[in-house]
Structures are given as C-alpha cells and as structure tokens.
Amino acid sequence: MRRTRAAAAGAVTVSLLTAVTACGGGSATGGGSNDSPKTLTYWASNQGASIEVDKKVLQPELDKFEKQTGIKVKLEVIPWSDLLNRILTATTSGQGPDVLNIGNTWSASLQATGALLPWDAKNFDAIGGKDRFVDSALGSTGAQGEDPAAVPLYSMSYALYYNKKMFADAGITEPPATWDELIADGKKLTKGGKWGIGIEGANPSENVHHAFVFAKQHGADFFTADGKPDFTNDGAVAGVKQYVDLMAKDKIAAPGNAEYAQNQSVSDFAKRKTAMLLWQSASANLKSQGMNEDEYGVAPVPVQSGTPGTGKQVNSMVAGINLAVFKNSDNLDGAKKFVKFMTSDEEQKVLNTAYSSIPPVKAAQEDASFNAGANTVLKDTLATSAAAMPQVADESQFETAVGTAVKELLADAAAGRPVTTASVKAALEKAQQQMPAK
Structure with missing residues (x-):
C-alpha cells in the first residue's frame, strides 16, 4: 500500500505503535516552540559513538545558526532504541519537536501518519530547490507519487x-x-x-x-x-x-x-x-x-x-538520515530556515565530514574530501549497487x-x-x- 489517506492516519499510527517493541522512552518531551518564535526544538538521532560525541559535533553548528538567525535551537540527541517510539508518540499526542531526524527507511511510514510537513515545490524552493539533492537520496524520502515527507541530511552505505x-x-x-x-x-x-x-x-x-x-x-x-x-x-x-x-x-x-x-x-x-x-x-x-x-x-x-x-x-541498502518538520510546529518559518541551514553546501561538508557520511547535496558531494579513501567505496556503492528499502x-x-x-x-x-x-x-x-x- 503506497498511499494512506488522512482519514486513516490515526489507525496507521496506532498500528505502528503496536508493532514497535517496547524499548524504553516512549514519551515526547516538550511541545513545539510555544515559548518563542525565536526557539526551535530539534531531535537528532545518535550518529556518533555516543550521545556526548553527537552533542560535541552539533552544538557548535546550532550556535552558528543562532548567530546567523537569532533562533535558538534546543537539542536532544535520542538513541536509536528509543527514536521510533518517541516519534510515533509525538505524532499521536501532537507534543513533539519542531524538527527531527528520521531514518530514511521510515519516511513512507511516518508520511502516512499525516504529521510531517510535505516538501512540495514551494517548501523545497524555500531551501534552495529540490534539484540540489542527489536522486538516490530523494528516493528514500516517502512514497512514490507523494511530495517527500522529509529532506535528505546524511547519506550512508x-x-x-x-x-x-x-x-x-x-x-x-x-x-x-x-x-x-x-x-x-x-x-x-x-x-x-x-x-x-x-x-x-x-x-x-x-x-x-x-x-x-x-x-x-x-x-x-x-x-x-x-x-x-x-x-x-x-x-x-x-x-x-x-x-x-x-x-x-x-x-x-x-x-x-x-x-x-x-x-x-x-x-x-x-x-x-x-x-x-x-x-x-x-x-x-x-x-x-x-x-x-x-x-x-x-x-x-x-x-x-x-x-x-x-x-x-x-x-x-540506501542508508541515511532525513530531516523532517512537524507540520503543527508553532514556528514553521524558523524550522524551514533550520532545514535550509543544515542542508546548505557548507554545513553539509561540516556535518558529513564529522560523521564520515556522504552529503546528499550535489555541490557538497563534489568536494575533494568526499572522493578519497573510504568515501570512494561508499559513494560507488550508493551510485551503483545499493537498493532503497521498501517505501x-x-x-x-x-x-x-x-x-x-x-x-x-x-x-x-x-x-x-x-x-x-x-x-x-x-x-x-x-x-x-x-x-x-x-
């Protein structure tokens, strides 16, 4: 089933929650940005060797964003054992972050809940255009024939x-x-x-x-x-x-x-x-x-x-992390600015270098540092011998x-x-x- 109507979103979410194994966590903390349009809440997935490693990678970049825009980002790094449960709970309660990481393989499932902002042409234009991203990464952003439910952030194989x-x-x-x-x-x-x-x-x-x-x-x-x-x-x-x-x-x-x-x-x-x-x-x-x-x-x-x-x-499989926005965010404009920042050419180089992943943004991927050593194997795999998980x-x-x-x-x-x-x-x-x- 490649499309679920909005009327069925509640049932889909309940079935998702039922299917997920109990793994701790399971409750969203904090709602959108009720306190100020100058604040965003960001749930990041655990990409480094520990949550502390991720905080050391991400906090300087979030500070950079705040300096550029005046918008403060409240960061929470969530382990993979808890992440899907936390997201699903947020989709049903409406109490979640403004921006979040999702495993790219979950894109179609979370899209079916109706909770995520669709990335139509207008929203893509707000972050520089859809054509900035490589096709293989865009192939794991939601069901075929739908506007993507998320934007590629890190590509991996x-x-x-x-x-x-x-x-x-x-x-x-x-x-x-x-x-x-x-x-x-x-x-x-x-x-x-x-x-x-x-x-x-x-x-x-x-x-x-x-x-x-x-x-x-x-x-x-x-x-x-x-x-x-x-x-x-x-x-x-x-x-x-x-x-x-x-x-x-x-x-x-x-x-x-x-x-x-x-x-x-x-x-x-x-x-x-x-x-x-x-x-x-x-x-x-x-x-x-x-x-x-x-x-x-x-x-x-x-x-x-x-x-x-x-x-x-x-x-x-075509591995990677996508960046999604809850469409009930009180600061959609700020959330889109944050997505634009995180997927900018320069920021893509910084983040993907830190995580030894491949930028899904074409211009950043062409940088010499992503065309040597282990990255050569990863890029070639993504280009020639990786398959997207079922969308x-x-x-x-x-x-x-x-x-x-x-x-x-x-x-x-x-x-x-x-x-x-x-x-x-x-x-x-x-x-x-x-x-x-x-």
Whole structure:
C-alpha cells in the first residue's frame, strides 16, 4: 500500500505503535516552540559513538545558526532504541519537536501518519530547490507519487571494514569479494579468542538491513510489487539464514554477539577483538574509539559473484538520515530556515565530514574530501549497487517484525539450538502475521 489517506492516519499510527517493541522512552518531551518564535526544538538521532560525541559535533553548528538567525535551537540527541517510539508518540499526542531526524527507511511510514510537513515545490524552493539533492537520496524520502515527507541530511552505505594486521597475520592478502571467501577468511581469523566478524544480534535495525540486502542478493524482496508483505519466499528465507549462519553454522561470529546492541560490534572491531565488520560509514565512529585509519581497510560488502552491481549483486541498502518538520510546529518559518541551514553546501561538508557520511547535496558531494579513501567505496556503492528499502506505509512495522525475528533466530544460534530453513521460515511467517491486515 503506497498511499494512506488522512482519514486513516490515526489507525496507521496506532498500528505502528503496536508493532514497535517496547524499548524504553516512549514519551515526547516538550511541545513545539510555544515559548518563542525565536526557539526551535530539534531531535537528532545518535550518529556518533555516543550521545556526548553527537552533542560535541552539533552544538557548535546550532550556535552558528543562532548567530546567523537569532533562533535558538534546543537539542536532544535520542538513541536509536528509543527514536521510533518517541516519534510515533509525538505524532499521536501532537507534543513533539519542531524538527527531527528520521531514518530514511521510515519516511513512507511516518508520511502516512499525516504529521510531517510535505516538501512540495514551494517548501523545497524555500531551501534552495529540490534539484540540489542527489536522486538516490530523494528516493528514500516517502512514497512514490507523494511530495517527500522529509529532506535528505546524511547519506550512508554499508561496507566491509577489515583489520589489516589480523588479515596479514592469517596470510590473507586481500578482502573477500564473495560470501564463500568471507566465510573461509572468517574461519582463518577465528582463533585465540578473536572472531572473524562482529554483528549486533540484539539490534533489530541492523538485523533487518542485512536481511533486506541478503534477500536482494538471492533475487528476492520482502514485499510484492503491489506492496503486500511476502516474508516467506525462498529468497527472503535464504537471505536471513545466510546472515544467521555467520553464527549458527559458520561460527565466525561470537555467540555473545546475539546480545549486542548499537555500536557494540564497532567497539569490538576498534578493540581488535574482531577482524571484520559490516557497518554504515564507520570511519568517524572508529576514530572516536581510538582506531587509526591506517589500521583497517574498506571494501564493498561481499556478494554472490564477487562483482557488485545492479540486480542480485546489491550490497547495501540506501542508508541515511532525513530531516523532517512537524507540520503543527508553532514556528514553521524558523524550522524551514533550520532545514535550509543544515542542508546548505557548507554545513553539509561540516556535518558529513564529522560523521564520515556522504552529503546528499550535489555541490557538497563534489568536494575533494568526499572522493578519497573510504568515501570512494561508499559513494560507488550508493551510485551503483545499493537498493532503497521498501517505501511502503508499513515499512517501520516490517523493520521491527523482521528485525526482531532475526534477533530471536540469533538467540537460538547462540544457545546452540538448530537454525534450519524451516525454523527461519517459521520465524518469518510469525513476523508476517504481525503486519497490519490489508
């Protein structure tokens, strides 16, 4: 279902809230900018190694905006475990921020609530025009045929990060390009208390991203062409099993990773406990944890054939963060000024450099600093071998349901319980049953 009428928005929001797993938080703090048109409230997602890192990155930029416009921005950085619940609660209560970050994959779901400001031609003109943004980023801003529900802020893609010394010590001369090579290398690297690869089994968002990409590599998707859930097709089952088998069958991921939440796999990689990591734009995160760039290499995520490209050789989802505005904000003019500031060419360079992400703004992306090192791999992936997550109204329920199913399968693997094609299919069938009825 690609379009939900305003009359159904309340029902959609209730179903979204029902689908989201309980994860703390869950209540909006503060309304719009009732105290002054010179104040905005901004909910930022946790992009750095910690919330404190994000505050250090963002506060100087917010101060810069205040100096330019006289508008003070009240910042709250929200961890991913709480973010969707907080946003959904705000959509139903009307008590939320003026401006907020949303995972770009949630755009269509949150658009369906009717709570976000549509970015029509007039609103885009107010921030410099829609044509300033790259097409791949605009493709994850809402349902097809609708005005976007948000504006791209950071673009990211997954890559394979590998420890050069651990590879050399194991006699491995180049990063794996195929999944067979990754498993073979992982087995060589799993020794002496070290593990071949790190994953985050208790992080449903990470789980569903990998499930989506691996299914794509098996020629499948989790939704039919008309937007109906199809979680138990052979390719989807094979993709999920391939991911869970990193722990269950291949045994190159530590059983303890089944309990890992956000950033724990990155921390293990930075501490040289694991030799490989599949992550979105990790360089800044690794640097903040004391790992030098010359210690690791960056390569495309392996695919079946070894050659990333379109079709079955997809090796990332189109990852990123969008900037949205609650349309009931008391300071819509100020909110749009803030969006214009955050997506300005200069600010895009500052922010995306800080987070080792790629600017979705064309002019900023052309800067030399985004065309070297790890950024070369990330940009090429986004341009040639990344696929957008399903832009359907039920996307956030899909993420929660399938991400949690994978979490439970990894818990089985950690406990030594068998993970079979049948058990994976059963878990995905259970997830599909949690989706709203059509």
